[in-house]
Amino acid sequence: MEFKAKYITDDIKLSWYEDKFFKSDIMFDHHMLVWFISGETKIVQADASYIFKKGDIFLIPRNQLATIINYPKDGSPHKTVVMHLSTTRLREFYANLNVKPKASEQRILHYNNHPLLESCLSSLIPYFDMKELPTEIASLKITEAISILRSIDKSIDNVLANFEEPGKIDLITYMEKNFMFNLPLEKFGYLTGRSLTTFKRDFSKAFNTTPQRWLTKKRLELAHYQFVEKKKKPIEVCYEVGFENLSHFSYAFKKQFGYAPSALVDKER
Structure with missing residues (x-):
């Protein structure tokens, strides 16, 4: 199966699959913000299934289990821009903010066709052709994405500012x-x-x-x-x-x- 990935930084990548499909079972260590350029993805979780395609934007919270099946679509490869919102980065962002997150269901969040998010993520495309991206630019892009999420989703702090690790459960x-x-x-x-x-x-x-x-x-x-x-x-x-x-x-x-x-x-x- 043909898989390619090009990283701007450890937290920002362009990925694509050109064969029939690519499947993986994943536990997400970081929150993942994904913008679909082309192709289709089916995400299967224990209690829900999702289909994402061209133009869709979604956030997968960390510590989620899922089966991911990626497909080319309409003659185009499966192609996405992926931004990892790591705990380290989010701790830095929220360090000077007085935010007290509430317990909430950690589910996949949809932000389809939102112009601010799409503009932020699509602006990354030219950087994938550069040999090296200044660290401060990548940091600004991630900060921009977090700020946009907070402006369009008033409950997102309950996800992004929750830094608890899994406790012992049944x-x-x-x-x-x-x-x-x-x-x-x-x-x-x-x-x-x-x-x-x-x-x-x-x-x-x-x-x-x-x-x-x-x-x-x-x-x-x-x-x-x-x-x-x-x-x-x-x-x-x-x-x-x-x-x-x-x-x-x-x-x-x-x-x-x-x-x-x-x-x-x-x-x-």
Whole structure:
């Protein structure tokens, strides 16, 4: 799969995918502000799915789990400008502001076709042709984006000024909601407020099996449901339930259920 990325700084990049699609399971370490130039993205989270395309602008809060599937569209590559709003940068921005964020649901926020944001993000395009961008210019662009977000979304401080790290939470509830995301166990541990060792120990006590065996079983059960109840195709289900390639998915599915995914798909025709 053809993937290219060009960084102005560590926090600002232009990325594009030219092949059929690109899929990844991600935990976002920083807030991500994204402007779509072309292509299409499907973002699948535990309780919601989103489709983004040309012209869309959205913010993904940090510490979110998601499956990202990027597609070219209408003969054009998948192409975006991405700005990371890091905790370090945001602490600096809010240092002299008297802001007390309230607890709020951390969900993907849409700012489609907003002229101020689009102007800010599109103004970055010429800089990608430069060999080097002065640090102060990049800093000004990020500060501009944060300031625009605060001017158009009065509740954004509850997201951007919240610097709390994940605390220890109920493992069973969290894993039952997020098992379809194919992340390292260390990441699951972090998001549930545990070290890797503590995560494995607590998981064994809670589920009476290893994390990998449980995750595989749950993902295949979800896949079976998607075939029977949602009438989805194997290529679609495979990536949405946490597998990395179709052949491995089909092998694991047949091993668990005794028949291939195609048997269910053919049955529904």
